Amino acid sequence: MAQYYISAQVKVDTSTIQTQLNAIKDQTLNVKVNTTGVAEAAKGVDGIGDATKTAAKSVKNLGSDFVSTLGKVTKFAAVTAIIGAFTTAITESIKTVKDFDDALTDFKKVSDLSGESLTEYTEKLGTLGETVARTRKYFISCEDIQ
Helix, strand or coil, X not given: XXXXXXXXXXXXXXHHHHHHHXXXXXXXXXXXXXXXXXXXXXXXXXHHHHHHHHHHHHHHHHHHHHHHHHHHHHHHHHHHHHHHHHHHHHHHHHHHHHHHHHHHHHHHHHCCCCXXXXXXXXXXXXXXXXXXXXXXXXXXXXXXXX
16 A cells, blocks of 8 residues: 655745835935925825835735645645545455455366365465465466466
């Protein structure tokens, strides 16, 4: 049975971006205007501060959303791999049992064994197979005999 391990670690460091955005917000702007334009300049400076705050929030949210989404995708991939491995193992087990049953049916046609004696014989073949790295199906079907 194949085993799958998926591990992901993501670290998003937004501190540098936040520092840069704060530095922009804290900068002093020297604007030469006549007295009639002072009110307009003040509105512009306030707008820059608001835009900086909005950008900082967006950057934080983007990093948080990315980490959250990546975590969900990683969990989904892990669960999918586990389900796939489980399904493959079950399918292979069923195929092994069916192959042995088919070989045993053919063996019964040419053998005088039945019932308990047949069961004991296949158990002995299983023990022998563990020793020589062969399956019971291999011994019953005589696959190498031509």
